[in-house]
Amino acid sequence: MQRAAARVLRRARMPPARSLSAPPRAPPRALLYERHGEPPAVVQLKDLEVAELGDSDVHVKMLAAPINPADINMIQGTYPILSPLPAVGGSEGVGEVLEVGRCVTALKPGDWVIPASAGLGDSVIQNAANSGVGQAVIQIAKASGIKTINVVRDRPDLSKLVERLMALGADHVVTEEMLRKPEMKDVFKSIPKPRLALNCVGGKSTTEMLRHLQPKGTMVTYGGMAKQPVMVPVSAFIFQDVRLRGFWVTQWRKDHAQDREMVASMMDALCQLMRRGQLTAPACTEVPLQDYKAALEAAMKPFTSSKQILLL
Structure with a gap:
């Protein structure tokens, strides 16, 4: 019942050699559930569509997987961390590597592998998520199977911004005010707490993001749009052992x-x-060079959602 990912695998012993004249592979199947409830009622055996193999990807066929109490609770919807629906159940098992991308050197077809952890993957939290960097982070994380929690400032057209970021692949979009509310615990029912925070704002936004990092998580600061210092509670250092880095x-x-x-x-x-x-590139506005003053003024306006591009 385990959905395998290349980055959480480690090599195990090779199984016995198999005949080169093996029959064509049958379509892959998995136990999926599209809603929470009692497992016998909601879990169904269905065919899977295998994603195209990327250069750094590994295709793994699961050979055996146990049904753990935690797996049952996740299907029921009562576990602290829940998979986005529809989901494949399970968190443990053993699989066989079927094929690897051209950049993969640590594994080869025929290797037996197990998940290195029972987690559901990583997540990243970032502020200024509507910036050019923020939009790129959303898309790169989506392509890499990493969940994102995206913080933006409240604004009159917030719903349109949320819709645009979700279309790029954002998993959650929240305002700076929402970071301080108890409802944030609902976000972490579907994704794990982040191990990485990306900060280009500073001030309260940074402090609140820190509260949601996993123990030993890292915050990388690459900007300071609020022109305010990064304030870190002493408890974050002592009890969470957070790391602060610059870029x-x-x-x-x-x-x-x-x-x-x-x-x-x-x-x-x-x-x-x-x-x-x-x-894809962020939204942009092409401006002739002679209109540079208008471009500069537009770039300095608050809540700017379009990058000004000077055409030379």
């Missing part, structure tokens, strides 16, 4: 100037996402 892309480029292969690989991965339609 400046100019320095990052200097640090990796000699590692051309790594940079080229990263750019290639992003270009592949673009070609597949999984990563």
Whole structure:
């Protein structure tokens, strides 16, 4: 009943060699449920559509999986963390690697693997989620199977912004005020608490995001739009052992100037996402060079949702 992911697998012993003249594979099947309830009533055996194999992906056929009490509770909808519906049940099992992407070196077809953890994947929380960086994070995370909690400022057209970010692949969109409300616990019924927070605002927004990080989680600050300091409660350091890091892309480029292969690989991965339609540019407004003053004024307005592009 386990849905396997390449990043949570580790190599196990090889099974006995199999005949090269094996018959064609049968369509994959899984036990799915589209609503919560008593497992015998809501779980159905259905055919699955296998996603196209990406360069860093691994296709795994599950061979056996136990039914644990936690699995039952998740199907019933009573477990603290619930999968987005429709879902494949289960959190443990053993599987066989069927095929690997061209960039995968740690595994090969025929390896037996088990999940390294019983979790449902990672999540990321970020503020200024409607920015160019924020929109890119949503799309890259979506393509990587990572859930996102996206924080934006309240505004008159909030519903339209939420709709636009959800269309990009956002899992949750909340306002800075909502971060402080008890209702946030409902968000974490469907996704795990984030291990990574991305901050480009500062001030209260940053402090509230920190409260939702997992213990030993990391916050990376790459901007300070609010022009306010990053305030961290002492309890976050002592009891959660959070990590605070900074990121400046100019320095990052200097640090990796000699590692051309790594940079080229990263750019290639992003270009592949673009070609597949999984990563698109943010909304933009093309402005002739002579109208630069209007472009500058538009770029400085609050709640700007369109990037100003000067045409030279």
